[in-house]
């Protein structure tokens with residue numbers, strides 16, 4: 001009877017353990033295969049793909065934190081299941097297993113290890129946050145003015161004036177979604193102010209939003225969009241700001257530096273933003289969202305109205 005307990009049962013348990021591990025591995029592989037995730041997606045742990053240098057820093061932070069959390073989880077789950085299986089009640093057991101308490105080494109370990117984990121996470125959080133918030137010497141500066149319920153984008157620079165002498169600007173209204181044109185691969189500084197209430201400038205693909213305050217508060221942030229990410233991205237107001245908050249949209253057009261320079265040259269000649277967009281070979285109006293429209297043609301997708309914008 002003693003021989004059976006100490007020799008036969010562990011051998012059986014090991015066999016069962018291996019079968020369980022194999023089934024688990026096959027299950028995990030099947031989940032990845034059936035979900036259609038790429039390796040890159042799978043190891044992003046649900047983090048969306050951003051288009052900026054800053055978004056990639058945040059992704060690295062997220063992936064590192066998630067791996068750390070999984071490592072802790074695996075140790076904790078392992079200990080729990082090991083205890084459940086190793087010390088389960090068997091026929092003939094009359095006493096509880098040895099109860100351990102006031103064990104100084106164990107107590108020191110479970111006090112010091114979490115502190116070390118938190119210190120490392122804090123360090124990487126501080127480093128990433130500082131890097132994402134960092135403002136260097138920008139190549140392009142765009143002033144953002146938010147107002148109920150639209151956006152105005154002004155391109156800073158002594159040369160950026162139209163024939164009338166006004167600074168180059170794109171402004172939205174209820175029939176026109178403002179298109180914010182910016183170059184890839186260059187440092188872009190956004191300088192934010194609000195005319196009325198608190199708004200929030202948000203392009204989901206930047207994985208970043210920053211509130212826009214009224215009064216004397218000016219918020220700033222800097223991004224560099226990855227070369228190759230030339231595309232149209234929807235932008236939104238992410239702060240509930242009143243009746244038409246949900247329609248306070250804009251579009252970010254990431255273009256090549258050459259297209260950007262050509263766009264500005266056309267604007268300097270007096271072209272409207274849609275004309276300048278056509279001039280650099282792009283659709284003149286927003287393609288990711290459409291204005292609520294105040295022209296009453298009965299068509300909610302106000303493409304028919306956009307000529308009025």
Ligand SMILES: [Cu+2]
Pocket residue numbers: 146198199200237238239240241245248
């Ligand atoms: Cu708003």
